[in-house]
Amino acid sequence: MFASLPCWLGFRCGTIPAAALEGDPRIALLAGTGIPFVVHGRSDVDISCSYVDVDxxxxxxxxxxxxxxxxxxxxxxxxxxxxxxxxxxxxxxxxxxxxxxxxxxxxxxxxxxxxxxxxxxxxxxxxxxxxxxxxxxxxxxxxxxxxxxxxxxxxxxxxxxxxxxxxxxxxxxxxxxxxxxxxxxxxxQSVEMAGRRLAEILIDRLEGRLAPEPVCEVSRPDLILRGSVGQGKLV
Missing domain, CATH: 3.40.50.2300 (Response regulator)
Structure with missing residues (x-):
């Protein structure tokens, strides 16, 4: 599955592959085309690429x-x-x-x-x-x-x-x-914020504002303890 980014900057476009797979074949495919892309999530493929992920x-x-x-x-x-x-x-x-x-x-x-x-x-x-x-x-x-x-x-x-x-x-x-x-x-975690960050990285890449090295970002969400947890016991 790809998430399309409808931007044409200098007649160039890019894409955001979503829900990265183990050994994701889309990454090799995109790397071979030269189309700019940023992955939502990480894969274990041996190809350097930009991604935004959560731990x-x-x-x-x-x-x-x-x-x-x-x-x-x-x-x-x-x-x-x-x-x-x-x-x-x-x-x-x-x-x-x-x-x-x-x-x-x-x-x-x-x-x-x-x-x-x-x-x-x-x-x-x-x-x-x-x-x-x-x-x-x-x-x-x-x-x-x-x-x-x-x-x-x-x-x-x-x-x-x-x-x-x-x-x-x-x-x-x-x-x-x-x-x-x-x-x-x-x-x-904010899915909206993750989507915004993916778009920002891709647009910056399309406009030539980034160095050639991949942008790799991994966040750690907060955990909020509430009333749904109690002491363990046999039920």
Whole structure:
């Protein structure tokens, strides 16, 4: 998938590949054409290029660490598909946190899914129906978390008491972690700001204001602790 930037500066155009893949073939393709581009996210291809990314490894590591600090050991992770570079990095961060505390990772608790409320509802219900359900769930987006909240309510579980939930990607349009009941513990980053920065770098490249070296920027979102996290216990 490419995000087009409708700018023609000196009759030149550029593009922004979005959702970088592991070994992303688009990067080699674009590098071979000479078309200016900036990648939203990073890939593991051996080609130097500009990108704007967030530290996805650190995001899931920090979310898992918060839950581990509260005594949770049965921690589920609802992640995107690991063919995407950001999802693979998040999975690695979750596993690093668990292994760092010598807590085994149960494969039944690590699920790949689309980042939708309905998938959060479906997978949340599946997790809570396990013989040994998780006491905490990490969600790759607050849309997933909204579905997990619904699944918990249907299962008679109280968020923050019977089940802890944390998520990434607050500050999405039309939904706020602070408006959940209870308010959702989440990392936050501005997708709008990331898009603006991608456009700025590409426009500067098109107008010749940048040195030939790639511009590589990685941000670390803030984590806001709210009422959706409680002490770990068997449920």
């Amino acid at each position: 996805n490894f650190e995001i899931f590591r920090r979310l898992a660490e918060v839950l581990l600090d509260y005594g949770h050991r049965r921690i589920a992770a609802l992640n995107s598909y690991r063919r995407f570079r950001y999802a693979a990095a998040r999975d690695a961060g979750y596993r690093a946190a668990m292994e760092g505390r010598h807590v085994p990772v149960d494969p039944d608790l690590v699920l790949e899914t689309a980042m939708t409320e309905e998938d959060g509802l479906k997978l949340g219900a599946r997790l809570l129906s396990l013989p040994e359900p998780p006491t905490a769930i990490i969600c790759g987006s607050i849309f997933l978390a909204k579905g997990v909240y619904r699944a918990a309510a249907e299962a008679g579980r109280t968020i923050g008491k019977d089940l802890s939930v944390v998520a990434h990607d607050d500050q999405l349009r039309g939904i706020s972690a602070a408006d959940f009941a209870p308010a959702l513990t989440a990392t936050q």
